Amino acid sequence: MDTRNDVLTVLDDVLSLKGRSQNFPDDMRLMNGLPELDSMAVANILAALEERFGFVIDDDEIDGSTFETIGSLVAFVRGKLKAAR
Amino acid sequence: MKIRQDAFRLPVGEGECFCLYRAPADRAPAAAVLHLPAIGDEMNKARAMTAQAARAFAAHGCAVLQIDWIGCGDSSGEHAQTHPLLWLENATRALEWMRREHGDNATEWLWCLRGGALLAPALLEHAAPGASLLLWQPVLSGAQHLNHMLRLKLAGTLIDARDNRSSTKVLRERLLAGEMLSVGGYEISPCFARELEAMTFQIPSGHRSRVVWFELSASAPASLSPAAAANIDGARAAGTEIISCALQGPGFWQSVEIEHCEALIAESIAAFALDLTGAVSRNAVVL
Numbered sequence: 001m002d003t004r005n006d007v008l009t010v011l012d013d014v015l016s017l018k019g020r021s022q023n024f025p026d027d028m029r030l031m032n033g034l035p036e037l038d039s040m041a042v043a044n045i046l047a048a049l050e051e052r053f054g055f056v057i058d059d060d061e062i063d064g065s066t067f068e069t070i071g072s073l074v075a076f077v078r079g080k081l082k083a084a085r
Numbered sequence: 086m087k088i089r090q091d092a093f094r095l096p097v098g099e100g101e102c103f104c105l106y107r108a109p110a111d112r113a114p115a116a117a118v119l120h121l122p123a124i125g126d127e128m129n130k131a132r133a134m135t136a137q138a139a140r141a142f143a144a145h146g147c148a149v150l151q152i153d154w155i156g157c158g159d160s161s162g163e164h165a166q167t168h169p170l171l172w173l174e175n176a177t178r179a180l181e182w183m184r185r186e187h188g189d190n191a192t193e194w195l196w197c198l199r200g201g202a203l204l205a206p207a208l209l210e211h212a213a214p215g216a217s218l219l220l221w222q223p224v225l226s227g228a229q230h231l232n233h234m235l236r237l238k239l240a241g242t243l244i245d246a247r248d249n250r251s252s253t254k255v256l257r258e259r260l261l262a263g264e265m266l267s268v269g270g271y272e273i274s275p276c277f278a279r280e281l282e283a284m285t286f287q288i289p290s291g292h293r294s295r296v297v298w299f300e301l302s303a304s305a306p307a308s309l310s311p312a313a314a315a316n317i318d319g320a321r322a323a324g325t326e327i328i329s330c331a332l333q334g335p336g337f338w339q340s341v342e343i344e345h346c347e348a349l350i351a352e353s354i355a356a357f358a359l360d361l362t363g364a365v366s367r368n369a370v371v372l
Contacts, residue, residue: 009302040237
């Protein structure tokens with residue numbers, strides 16, 4: 001399972017990026033970098049990640065740093081998957 | 086093919102459900118399809134797409150019943166009083182209505198969109214044993230779905246400093262302690278929350294009717310989500326045959342603008358057609 005690719009797919013679907021996310025580097029800034037990412041989008045991305053991967057994200061687990069960059073978001077998801085195993 | 090279209094109110098236990106029925110006008114349908122709609126705002130956003138699909142299914146020989154649950158859409162009652170166990174009763178009345186209309190000749194299908202799939206296991210167990218399943222991006226966990234609804238209420242505070250924010254956990258506790266909550270314009274009762282939270286979707290062990298499972302993704306190439314793939318693998322290992330496919334298309338149940346996915350409708354019709362061919366050959370044997 002290519003977790004990074006799955007995360008990019010979720011971003012693309014929720015933010016209607018039309019494939020743009022496939023070229024995002026790991027250090028690409030999300031919060032304050034991607035104009036599409038408002039607070040409602042954050043809620044929808046969390047929901048889509050939960051559905052796609054089948055885990056539950058507690059609100060206490062996330063803060064501004066989770067959505068800092070592509071790399072930080074992918075690392076967060078990898079951590080969740082590891083914990084679920 | 087000429088289509089008959091009726092809008093009517095179906096009497097159920099606690100009021101009347103608004104129903105839309107479409108079927109071939111000049112012949113008996115080979116499949117009787119009950120739509121189990123998405124929950125809350127997703128149902129409203131998906132309305133244009135499901136109406137288009139229902140017309141297309143009817144034009145290909147299926148009878149299709151769309152129903153608004155009590156307290157939802159155009160049915161009687163308030164959202165504050167609605168809850169999933171009530172929807173199961175509504176669905177049971179709808180299935181009975183379809184059987185009176187068609188007898189037992191038509192293959193029964195439950196056409197589930199998103200959270201509608203959470204009702205399917207109980208219906209397969211009691212009201213619709215042997216029904217086939219058409220699944221459109223099914224929600225697998227009611228608890229997760231409830232969490233999503235609550236999270237939208239908190240959207241503005243999710244990434245604030247930890248000290249001054251609420252959490253879905255707090256909202257859930259308030260609900261379960263007996264408080265009504267308004268989420269995105271929908272009043273949610275403790276009863277609604279408790280029942281939704283307890284529901285999960287999985288294909289009952291020993292299910293032998295057709296299962297067709299579609300997911301949509303805006304990006305190409307589309308792939309099934311790991312969560313769906315795991316669920317499907319489990320059911321296959323238990324002996325159920327499943328057609329599964331990820332299609333490229335918009336998430337029409339959540340998009341701000343009205344969206345359609347023609348490929349999803351076409352692939353669904355192809356899935357029905359497999360069954361229709363079977364129905365024709367069964368009839369041929371009888372004749």
